[in-house]
Amino acid sequence: MPLLEFNDLSVALPGMARPILNGVSLTVAAGEAVALVGESGSGKSVTARAALGLFPAGAAIGGHVRVDGADLVGADAGCLHEVRTGKASMIFQDPRAGINPVRRVGDFLTESLRLTGGWSRARAGARALELLTAVGLPDPVRHLRQYPHELSGGMLQRVMIAGALTAEPRLLLCDEPTTALDVTTQAEIMAILRRLQRERGLGLLLITHDIDLAAATCDRIYVMYAGRIVETGTATELLTAPRHPYTAGLLGSTPPLDGPLGRLTPIRGVPMGLLEAAPGCSFAARCPHARPGLCDRTAPDLARPAPVQVPASTAQRGPALVACHLADEIDGRPAMAAVCASPSEEDR
Amino acid sequence: MNTAPAPAPVPTPAPASPGGPLLQVSGLRKTYSTGGTQVVAVDDLSFSLHPGGALGLVGESGSGKTTTARMLVGLERPDHGQILVQGAPIAATVRGRAARLARAKAVQIVFQDPYLSLDGRISIGTTIDGVLRLHGCGDRAARAGRVRELLAQVGLGDRESAALPRQLSGGQRQRAAIARALAVEPAVLVLDEAVSALDVSVQAQVLNLLSDIRRDTGIGLVFVSHDLAVVRYVCDEALVMYRGRTMEHQPVADLLTAPRHPYTRLLLASVPRPGWDPDAIGRRRRALDVLPGDTGSPTAPTAPTAPTAPIA
Ligand SMILES: Nc1ncnc2c1ncn2[C@@H]1O[C@H](COP(=O)(O)OP(=O)(O)OP(=O)(O)O)[C@@H](O)[C@H]1O
Ligand SMILES: Nc1ncnc2c1ncn2[C@@H]1O[C@H](COP(=O)(O)OP(=O)(O)OP(=O)(O)O)[C@@H](O)[C@H]1O
Numbered sequence: 001m002p003l004l005e006f007n008d009l010s011v012a013l014p015g016m017a018r019p020i021l022n023g024v025s026l027t028v029a030a031g032e033a034v035a036l037v038g039e040s041g042s043g044k045s046v047t048a049r050a051a052l053g054l055f056p057a058g059a060a061i062g063g064h065v066r067v068d069g070a071d072l073v074g075a076d077a078g079c080l081h082e083v084r085t086g087k088a089s090m091i092f093q094d095p096r097a098g099i100n101p102v103r104r105v106g107d108f109l110t111e112s113l114r115l116t117g118g119w120s121r122a123r124a125g126a127r128a129l130e131l132l133t134a135v136g137l138p139d140p141v142r143h144l145r146q147y148p149h150e151l152s153g154g155m156l157q158r159v160m161i162a163g164a165l166t167a168e169p170r171l172l173l174c175d176e177p178t179t180a181l182d183v184t185t186q187a188e189i190m191a192i193l194r195r196l197q198r199e200r201g202l203g204l205l206l207i208t209h210d211i212d213l214a215a216a217t218c219d220r221i222y223v224m225y226a227g228r229i230v231e232t233g234t235a236t237e238l239l240t241a242p243r244h245p246y247t248a249g250l251l252g253s254t255p256p257l258d259g260p261l262g263r264l265t266p267i268r269g270v271p272m273g274l275l276e277a278a279p280g281c282s283f284a285a286r287c288p289h290a291r292p293g294l295c296d297r298t299a300p301d302l303a304r305p306a307p308v309q310v311p312a313s314t315a316q317r318g319p320a321l322v323a324c325h326l327a328d329e330i331d332g333r334p335a336m337a338a339v340c341a342s343p344s345e346e347d348r
Numbered sequence: 349m350n351t352a353p354a355p356a357p358v359p360t361p362a363p364a365s366p367g368g369p370l371l372q373v374s375g376l377r378k379t380y381s382t383g384g385t386q387v388v389a390v391d392d393l394s395f396s397l398h399p400g401g402a403l404g405l406v407g408e409s410g411s412g413k414t415t416t417a418r419m420l421v422g423l424e425r426p427d428h429g430q431i432l433v434q435g436a437p438i439a440a441t442v443r444g445r446a447a448r449l450a451r452a453k454a455v456q457i458v459f460q461d462p463y464l465s466l467d468g469r470i471s472i473g474t475t476i477d478g479v480l481r482l483h484g485c486g487d488r489a490a491r492a493g494r495v496r497e498l499l500a501q502v503g504l505g506d507r508e509s510a511a512l513p514r515q516l517s518g519g520q521r522q523r524a525a526i527a528r529a530l531a532v533e534p535a536v537l538v539l540d541e542a543v544s545a546l547d548v549s550v551q552a553q554v555l556n557l558l559s560d561i562r563r564d565t566g567i568g569l570v571f572v573s574h575d576l577a578v579v580r581y582v583c584d585e586a587l588v589m590y591r592g593r594t595m596e597h598q599p600v601a602d603l604l605t606a607p608r609h610p611y612t613r614l615l616l617a618s619v620p621r622p623g624w625d626p627d628a629i630g631r632r633r634r635a636l637d638v639l640p641g642d643t644g645s646p647t648a649p650t651a652p653t654a655p656t657a658p659i660a
């Protein structure tokens with residue numbers, strides 16, 4: 001049984017043309033690092049919050065979200081409390097937003113242990129010290145007495161990770177944990193998260209808009225567009241042979257650090273808002289392969305595509321799934337680059 | 349692949365001394381005092397930029413990139429050093445309309461947040477028209493034509509021209525901010541993390557635009573970013589800063605393939621890619637750091653110098 005399981009989850013707000021999440025299915029097993037990738041507004045944060053049983057006020061919810069077997073959709077307060085205080089923890093993009101600026105780091109870390117866990121001050125303090133050491137802070141004893149403003153963003157994010165670990169969760173939900181940090185600090189934070197995931201057997205859901213970061217740190221990747229999972233597979237599969245035009249578009253938009261320096265091939269147009277809906281594939285308006293009469297009429301299901309010729313290094317293909325009518329015809333990055341619209345006309 | 353007609357280029361700014369550098373920066377230093385301590389934000393920075401050149405300023409958070417950008421546009425006054433644009437010094441204080449216009453014509457800046465250079469209450473087209481009017485550009489009809497031309501150059505049309513900033517997407521707003529800056533026909537355009545907040549698909553649109561502008565005009569770019577791949581795409585030279593000091597200044601291609609300074613190698617190794625080893629990065633960074641742990645502020649008492657000699 002996976003640690004986290006989304007089963008056909010839909011989240012819809014009244015007055016919107018389309019649901020925020022539309023039939024999302026995903027799993028994270030214990031000890032597994034999984035990434036959820038997509039652009040701004042695609043529904044990543046709503047997904048992360050749903051994993052704690054938090055849904056937008058007034059939303060109609062369909063499907064299931066299970067953490068360690070317990071369904072959070074329609075769950076009672078006791079069950080939600082148990083999941084949020086013991087099984088799953090969340091780390092956010094901006095560490096400063098999640099911590100009271102006038103309280104010391106030590107108080108932040110020991111509060112819940114003492115109030116909800118009934119731990120003594122000394123025992124909670126010792127635990128906080130242990131956690132600050134575990135996240136690689138240089139001077140844990142001193143940091144316990146410091147205020148948030150005395151720490152840099154990278155240090156404070158480590159404090160937040162320590163805070164997320166106090167409850168000894170089995171699942172760590174990381175919502176853009178390094179987006180506000182520079183690249184070297186990002187590497188340090190990712191090293192800590194990966195070590196925790198391996199050593200403690202945690203399930204890790206990494207939410208990011210950076211497909212390279214996802215591929216470098218996670219075993220499997222889900223790609224989200226307009227509230228749907230459009231492609232999923234191993235990191236290698238997605239990077240070397242993306243099957244969904246959106247995934248290929250993300251890769252074609254990312255400037256490479258090495259190799260030939262050709263012109264970038266941006267995806268034309270902009271992501272679909274909540275006030276827009278498409279009767280067929282939600283990517284049709286931006287897709288260079290869209291087939292009139294098919295793509296704009298019926299929404300494609302997330303399904304296993306026919307096997308393709310892939311480089312020998314990626315011969316064993318994992319459980320790739322793609323939501324595209326033409327997935328069997330479209331293969332990968334090179335094809336995309338050739339077909340993609342000219343960058344100058346893409347965004348009227 | 350690139351079949352669309354190229355948008356009209358911005359006229360090449362005429363260099364005062366033909367062949368001479370557009371921008372010459374020498375010995376720049378900026379210190380801030382906060383709570384009794386002195387922070388050396390930028391220390392002994394020198395570089396020059398030729399017409400059509402593009403220099404990337406890279407470095408981790410707090411390395412002095414924004415401070416440099418702000419000095420280049422006169423938003424911040426250096427403690428030491430000199431900035432020459434087309435051979436003329438950037439005035440530290442500007443008095444009067446003529447001097448203000450001259451400085452605007454020398455250097456323009458685009459920030460990460462496009463709202464900083466757009467007026468939220470008026471349409472994009474009206475904002476740009478205002479800039480043209482201020483700089484005495486033609487009559488109403490001529491300006492309208494020029495507004496359309498400038499917006500077309502950044503891939504925006506009449507609908508976006510009539511829209512308020514908040515009615516546009518983030519990428520469209522950022523391109524409008526770039527069009528506004530180009531309206532002045534500056535000699536140098538400074539971009540401070542101008543693409544960092546954009547989604548990759550939209551970022552790619554703006555990056556292509558910047559490379560078009562470089563190809564079609566003689567404008568000089570100073571491009572601030574901590575993303576080396578983006579710098580590689582836009583710039584021909586890059587200057588790596590660490591705690592205010594210059595670690596390395598090289599053509600981008602050489603910097604990426606044969607980085608000479610250990611700090612540059614660390615920055616490169618930090619970029620996520622297949623086979624990435626973030627554990628090693630933490631260790632290497634601690635070995636380079638004067639202070640343990642994270643990037644501290646480069647406060648004068650504790651970190652007077654960069655850890656290793658700069659390579660310029
Ligand atoms: N509580 C809410 N009420 C109404 N709309 C919401 C709510 N939460 C999210 N949304 C909308 O749902 C969509 C998905 O939002 P979400 O925050 O999940 O995006 P995201 O993928 O995390 O984007 P980003 O990369 O910008 O963080 C957006 O259009 C957002 O405006
Ligand atoms: N107005 C100010 N007052 C005091 N210190 C300042 C001020 N502005 C910048 N600093 C300090 O100067 C140093 C350089 O800051 P700067 O903003 O130039 O860095 P940066 O390279 O742009 O960083 P980032 O990547 O985070 O934007 C930092 O230590 C910063 O704290």
Ligand code: SF4
Nearest residue numbers: 281284287295324325
């Ligand atoms: S279903 Fe059609 S429109 Fe959608 S991604 Fe596939 S080809 Fe493009």
Ligand SMILES: [Mg+2]
Nearest residue numbers: 044045046175
């Ligand atoms: Mg989000």
Ligand SMILES: [Mg+2]
Nearest residue numbers: 413414415541
């Ligand atoms: Mg800055």
